[in-house]
Structures are given as structure tokens and as C-alpha cells.
Amino acid sequence: MDRRIPLQEFRANRRSILKSLGAAAVGISFAGALSGCGGKEQAAKIGGTGEEPKLNFYNWDTYIGETTLGDFKGASGIDVNMSLFATNDELFAKLRAGNPGFDVIVPSNDFVERMVKADMLVPLDHTQILNIKNVDPAFINVAYDPGRKFSLPYTWLLLGIGYRKSKVKAKPDSWKVLFDSPEYKGRIALLSEAGDMFRLYGKYLGKSVNGLTPEDLKTIEAMMIKQKPNVKAFHEDNGQDLLLSGEVDLVLEYNGDIAQIMTEDDDIDFIVPKEGSQLNSDTLCIPKGAPHPKNAHAFINYLLDAEAGKKITETILYPTPNAAAKALMPDSYKKNPVIFPAADLLARCEYASYNEKLQPLYEEAFTRVRAA
Amino acid sequence: MQDWKRQKAAFASIAVSPVAWLIAFFVLPLAIVWLYSFGRNVGLTEIDISGTFSNYGRALEPLYLEIFGKSVAVAALTTLICLIVGFPIALAITFAQPKWRPWMLLAIMLPFWTNLLIRTYALITVLRTEGYVNKSLGWLWESASGLKVMVGMAPLSTWEPLPLLYNNFAVILGLVYVHLPFMVLPLYAALDRLDRSLIEASLDLGAGHFRTLTQIVAPLAAPGIISGVIITFVPALGAYLTPDLMGGPDSQMIANVIERQFKRANDWPFGAALSFLLMYATFILIALQALRNRKAEARS
DSSP states (O other): OBOSOOTTHHHHHHHHHHHHHHHHHHHHHHHHHHHHTOHHHHHHHHTTOOSOSEEEEEEEBTOSOSSHHHHHHHHHOOEEEEEEESSHHHHHHHHHTOOOSOSEEOOBHHHHHHHHHTTOBOOOOGGGOGGGGGBOGGGTSBTTBGGGSSOEEEEEEEEEEEEEGGGOSSOOOSTHHHHSOSTTTTSEEEEOOHHHHHHHHHHHTTOOTTOOOHHHHHHHHHHHHHHGGGEEEEESSOHHHHHHTTSOSEEEEEHHHHHHHHTTOTTEEEEOOTTOOEEEEEEEBOBTTOSOHHHHHHHHHHHTSHHHHHHHHHHHOOOOSBHHHHHHSOHHHHTOTTTSOOHHHHTTOEEOOOOTTHHHHHHHHHHHHHHO | OOOGGGGHHHHHHHHHHHHHHHIIIIIHHHHHHHHHTTEEEETTTEEEEOOOOHHHHHHTSHHHHHHHHHHHHHHHHHHHHHHHHHHHHHHHHHHSOTTTHHHHHHHHHGGGGSOHHHHHHHHHHHHSTTSHHHHHHHHHHHHHHHHHHHTTOOOOOOOOOOOOSSSHHHHHHHHHHHHHHHHHHHHHHHHHTSOHHHHHHHHHTTOOHHHHIIIIIHHHTHHHHHHHHHHHHHHHHTOOHHHHHHOOTTOOOHHHHHHHHHTTSOOHHHHHHHHHHHHHHHHHHHHHHHHHHHHHHHHO
């Protein structure tokens, strides 16, 4: 998922203003349109959801199959209008003051926790999502959403080191090269996400990503300030571009992002450091106030279909929790060590849970690091 | 001419829609953010407006004051470079033949019609390690090295690409590039109105070109210079895209910190306090300028 600032953001912005100001007017024009141009015909096309055939999907950039939305329209008659966000924070900030009209959103695991806590999600009706049977059982009972009441997994992902093979002396199999060593001075780029950075430093220090204390933060902050002169940039999750363009030789990034550019450049590889790393999972949710909840259920069900899931996975190359879709993929995907790292490494990786107390501390400490 | 005071009904009927627009889309949202700055987070999405000053207290801590200071320094340097680069450009346009003038103005304005994000990415492709600047310089270096070998001298050492991106230099360059039209246009407007005979008189009476420029042209163009400085400095102070995309690990400006409060930190009250501090600083600057103008008018 490429989290560069999407231009489409402006579209979503405009719509959100229109929605909040002109909800009444929009409602009237919808009613008019429905009675005017043959409501019956449309109702027939909907195939049971009983809602107008529209859906607003709020997704990451480069995070859907090339034909998925068109295929879904062919299957159900529902028009999907996709807008893009670049970070979970942007998603949260946009929905915080009320849903501007989105039906399906794709928050990561810790934001699912956060949005459930803030009462921003609608419980999913599993009887309308029969394709839940395709999901790998390992992804059903998860700590951040027990029993999958609010979210269904779309992808999972893992932070690690993307690097240029010809420019490193040895495989960078430890976080040390990024966090605690001048070896690759001026040739490394780190993530500008404060929470992820502190948790991964914690991993390097042999702690659990969920077991950090305020004292640990002080230690880590000092380490970050010491390492800062060796860092070329804190990137906005566009690390794969920096690596591909030769700007840096080592970059902290998600495995799927690096897998995407490895198809363009043979000299690039990805490694999960031996200390372990942080797992994320992006999930499909329905926000409170969604105008088309039934269409949303139908859409989520469609995305979890084996064939649709395969087409999505072929494009985005992220690890899929959809076992039926994975079974349809070629070995070049299933046996790819970048996409599916070895089991013993994965055992050392953890999901981060949302920590209300530490989050502001991460941010302030990171501001100090950047200002130092 | 009719006085608007005698035509109140007509004036009101025209004014009502812009005033309503201003209140609905500027004053009201800004007032809400202003209220947020006296609040505190309750839970994840609620803000309790408790009238506390703690957000301002935190914003005035040395950490944030230093970032403010750095942002002011970056914006001031940007403005200064814009002035030094922009003044000759504005002069050249003023003294160019009339048929060329619209084209020269167009050349200044043209980049302005392109989205800032696209211009920034374009600049990145020019400046990066494998970018056009470094590739051209590298080619020249290799050619020079080859020439030296041909005449029997030792070759130059291998070419090291210049670090043009992801540092403070890149931020200043990006800001100057983006804000130059803000400086050139008011300067041109001021210089265009200049009485040419004064320049001729100065030259006739024996002052050199440089002296004419500093003692005749610059004072007469002062209002244009000041408005150019202000409308360059203010947006440069609030810049966040350029430091975000072109800056290095220590290039954060105050607007980046504010953005993080609204997004990552989910601390809107603190973000509101920081942005209002920035706004107070801007207001003071503009008020000083207005005061100066009034004094100047009183004198004349």
C-alpha cells in the first residue's frame, strides 16, 4: 500500500463538506431521481439489498484489484465510489466528527480497537457475509477484535528492512543497522510514524511491542537522537520509492510495498530482522452512519470471495488472510519468503495494541527527536 | 460619486452574501477551532471546552518555542532570498519592452497554475541522487576526468553525487521556488507605477546605477517590498508540504507539528492552540504593517 498523500483526498474532502451541509438537499434529489427514472428497474438490479445501488469505499492507495470494482458492479449492479486515504490517522480524523458518507473503510488492527472504543463502528452481521468461511481460522479469533464482531481481515503485513543487495556488505538481519549503527550513514530511511518507531526500537531492545514503559521511551528517545545524524529521511510510508530511485539503500517498510518493487528491480530484497517485528492487519469495517449498510455487507462478502480475493492479491501482493484465495495463487506467491516469512521469524512478531496512555508520549518524544 | 452611507439598503443587499459566506466558512469554523484551544480531550472523539490555558502553556514550552523559532528563521531566510532573486526579475519585467511584459508575467505565473504537490514531486525528481542535476554534473565530471586522462594527467576522483534532497537546503530551495511569484508580483506592481523621470534625474545628476537603485528606486518601491515580504513570509511560515516531502530528519517546521496533533496524536485542543499561536504572530505582523501605513499617510 502506497501511502503517499493521495490527490483524491481533495475529492473526499469536498464530498464531506457537501454531505454535512446539504444532507437534506441530497436526500430530496435522490428521492426525485428514484421516482423519476424507474425505481423498479433499479430495485430489480440490486438483487435483494433493497438500497440504491451505490457504495462509498474508503481505501488505501494501490490496495484493490485492477478489475475488482467493475466485477462487483457486474455481479451486483452496485456502483462503488472509491476514495483514498494515506494514513490511519487521516481516516480517524475524517470520521471523528461524524461519518461523511462512507460505507466500507479499511482501518488497521490498532485503529479497529480505537474505533470500537470510540463507538464508531457497526457490528457486522455474519449471516450476510457467508464468505467468512474463506478466512484462515488463525485470523478469526484475534485479540483486537475477538470473534470478528466489527472487522474482517483484508490483508496482513509486516514491517522489515528493504535493501539494495549490491550496496550492503552482509544481509541486514538485525534492526541494529537501522537503529544503532553508523555503518550505513546517510543511506537509510526510517518511518515517520512515532508509535511504530518506538515499538520497533523496543523489539530491538528485546521487549514486547506492547510492554513498553515511559522509562523505556526515554532510553529509546536518546538512542533515536544518537542515530539521527545517520538517517537520511523519515519517510511518509513511501520508502519503497526512495529505495527504488536509489536515494537510500536500506529502508524500514512493509513487506508488501517491497514485494511490489521487487518485481521491477532484481537488486532489491526484504528481510525480517532476527529480533522480530510488528505485524499489522488491515481490515474491512462498516462505520456508524453508513448510508448503505446492506450494500456494504454485500461488498465485504464479495471481497472475501476466493476468486475476487485472488485478483486483488495478484495486484497488491500483500499476504492475504483469505485461505481460499491463497490456494488459488501460484507458488511464486505462496512460497515467496518476502510475502510469507519463515514461521520461526513470524513467531517473534507481534500485533501492537492501541495504548491510550503511551500514544501522546510517543508523539511528543518523536517531536523532540525531530527537533534535536 | 454616491456615498455608500446614503445608499445603505443597496449596499446591504450586495454585502449580505459575501458577509454570510465569510461568517459561515471562515469566522465560524475558526471560532470553533479557537474554542478547541481552550479544551481538553475526553475519550477519543469528545472535546470538553473547559476554558483551560494548559494547551497554551504546553505550546510555550522550550521544545515548541524552538520549533517556532526555527520555522521563523526558515521563513525569514526564504523571504530574504525571494527578495534578492525577485527584485531583479521585477525590475527586468518593468523595463522590458511592453510587448514582452505579458509573456514574462505569464512565465512567472505559469507554475502557479500547477498543483503544489505536483510541483514538489517535480522538484524531487530534479534534485534526488539519481536526479537530473546530479546526473548532469556527474556526466560533466566524468568528461573532465576523461579529458585529463587524454592529455596525460591523473583522472579525477570518482564522482560523489551532491546531497541536494532531504536536508534543510532542499526545504529552503523548495520554499523559494514555491513563493517567488508572491514576491515578484507586488514588487512589479510597485515598480511599474514608479515615475521614470526620477530615475533619469538621479542618473543625470551623477548617481551611479547602484546608488540610484538603493537610494531612489528601493525607497519608492518600499510599499511593494513590504507587502511582498509579508505575503511571502506568512505562507512560508505555515509551510508543511515542502518540509514534509523534501526535508531531512531535522527539517520539521511548526506546521508539521500542528498537522501531527490533528492526525497522529489525535490531540485537537493542543493542535488548535499551536495554530492559534501561529495566527496571533501573523496578526501582529499585519497589524504592525497597517500601523506603519497609517503613520506614513498621516505624514504625507
